[in-house]
Amino acid sequence: MSVAFTSTQSAPDRTRAALGSIGSVSLFDRNNTIFAEGDEAEHVYKVVSGGVRLCKMLQDGRRQIVEFALPGDYFGIDWLERHALTAEAMVDTTTVCYGRGRLTRLGDENRDVRAEIFSTLRHDLWAAQNHLVILGRQSARERVAAFLLQLLERRREGAKNKLDLPMTRQDIADYLGLTIETVCRVLTALKREGVIDIPDRHSLTVRNAEALEDACTAED
Amino acid sequence: MSVAFTSTQSAPDRTRAALGSIGSVSLFDRNNTIFAEGDEAEHVYKVVSGGVRLCKMLQDGRRQIVEFALPGDYFGIDWLERHALTAEAMVDTTTVCYGRGRLTRLGDENRDVRAEIFSTLRHDLWAAQNHLVILGRQSARERVAAFLLQLLERRREGAKNKLDLPMTRQDIADYLGLTIETVCRVLTALKREGVIDIPDRHSLTVRNAEALEDACTAED
DNA sequence: CGCACTATTGACAGCATTCAACATCAGTGG
DNA sequence: CCACTGATGTTGAATGCTGTCAATAGTGCG
Incomplete structure (x- = not known):
């Protein structure tokens, strides 16, 4: 354990070490809902294998998929107490799942974890903005x-x-x-x-x- | 100065106090470019009065406006070394302008500033996702x-x-x-x-x- | 006043949607 | 193993919403 934060590790290594300690594996069958828009945002996920669609629904059934989460992608960080999106497994999917509270606390203590979270959010915003051009123009x-x-x-x-x-x-x-x-x-x-x-x-x-x-x- | 971080201040107050110390006022005339897509991201702005359009261009002249920044809104935080968007004043506009390096350092030290930055990013992502539904469906x-x-x-x-x-x-x-x-x-x-x-x-x-x-x- | 820019309105065209028929696939049970 | 069945995917024909093109009107500034 004492080896976990020595200077021989790179920042990504330290991030992985820190996150690894609080992540747990979750499995979802094809077409199962992982969380729904409006649900309390308790977890953040990272796709290991499979694929997840993140979408918004309109009352009349119209649907807009905001993003596809593929292996290696985080999803569920858009937290504002409650999820703004619905997450559904498109195929049988394996994820690593992090408790929001623990992740927040870890982020307060660990600069590398904080950077990782921040970077994920920034990437999602970047992706959404490119997506806007596609849909609009x-x-x-x-x-x-x-x-x-x-x-x-x-x-x-x-x-x-x-x-x-x-x-x-x-x-x-x-x-x-x-x-x-x-x-x-x-x-x-x-x-x-x-x-x-x-x-x-x-x-x-x-x-x-x-x-x-x-x-x-x-x-x- | 010693009063700046006493417990009699609320978090927003402390944030404002911390940010106020590094912000400077900038003025932009109508239709002036504040920064362009691809420019080095050196500053973050907050609109005081006026209005700014944040947009992306396609080679052939098509344009997609990603967001309007109105009084009270931050813009320019989508940084990834280089701006992903172009910012133009829609009318004569007053902003407060923060150096990226100083803001980053302040964020490392000050939890309230960090939360403010994080919250802005989260809000932008939330807005972009709602915008996606409008454009797509x-x-x-x-x-x-x-x-x-x-x-x-x-x-x-x-x-x-x-x-x-x-x-x-x-x-x-x-x-x-x-x-x-x-x-x-x-x-x-x-x-x-x-x-x-x-x-x-x-x-x-x-x-x-x-x-x-x-x-x-x-x-x- | 005149000019450039912006906004409005109309006529028409075109791209994507809608509606419908059919094909293919995957899973189930005989 | 194959027939059956519901889900998913493909293709065609016709409609319609929004875009394009064009003419006109309004606005603001030198």
Whole structure:
């Protein structure tokens, strides 16, 4: 134990050591709700494997997915006493779960933990702001292209252009502010053009990343 | 000076005292750029009077306004070494300006300042997430209604239903992901219906807040 | 007064949605 | 192992909301 905070460790190491001591593993089945909008915010999570959708609902059933949490991502930090989002497992998912109170206390004592929390929040804000541009100012084709590029940049492992899609078409549509039909049509078009390949509904191969980047902002 | 941190002060008071010591006043003329996306993030600002638009641009000129900073709001905290947004004064604007380095150091020492920064970031994230729902899932009418209600809730002073609009119609359009023409048409429609009144282009009176709230989610 | 900028209104077009039919997939039980 | 079934995905046709283009009106400042 006395080795935990020696100067031989880097900041990320010290953060992991500090957080490891208070985290516990939680499992969630596909389509289970992890927490709902309005629930008391008691925990912060980190995805180990699987995938989680973070969304907001309107009374009439319309849904906007704010973010997908994939392996390595934290979620649930948007705390304001109560969660502002609903979190649902898109597939069977493993998470590490931290008590809010303990995390807060740890953050007060440990500068590295504080920096980690702060950095997560900053990243989420950055992501939300980029997402705003997509929803406010881009066409269906641009949205889908941007989404695929995001996944490409975020992927942790595996073949370089092979993407895993834990989310359904409906999830993608609700993330991009489109209908499921429009998402399908754009994917089909990209496939016809040889930009992507769709082996099955939960995976996708990018054949021409450059063409995707072009599709992301212009298209003539 | 010794009185600055006695227990007779509340946390907000202590925060103000600590921040007051490192803030300086800055003035910006209408349409001046305060900082641009990609600039080194050296300062954090707080609006005293006027109004600032925070936006992102696409190469082809499309623009998405992420947030309006009105009196009392902080902006520029989204720092990641470099600003992710462009900040422009919509009207002649007065701000208090804090050096990033000094603010960071102050935050390390002072728990209240830290909480204030954290809280600002959390608020920005919360606002961006609500904005996502508007851009992703709401109609033109719903967007405009939601925007007006936001302003109504944020207004600091003045007659209860009288709104100040420091932004142009184009700014509103770029905030809501619409065109200027659509914003105009919706405003005209709301006026015809007696929901609002438009004395001049930079002010607006809400005659029927309940109707606005209805227009915000449904419409039948 | 005149000019540039901003806002409003109308006519028309286009992209994404809606509605509908069909195909494919995954899980279950025979 | 295969048939059955509900969920998910794909494709087509038609509608409609919002965007585009264009003309006009209003505003503010030199």
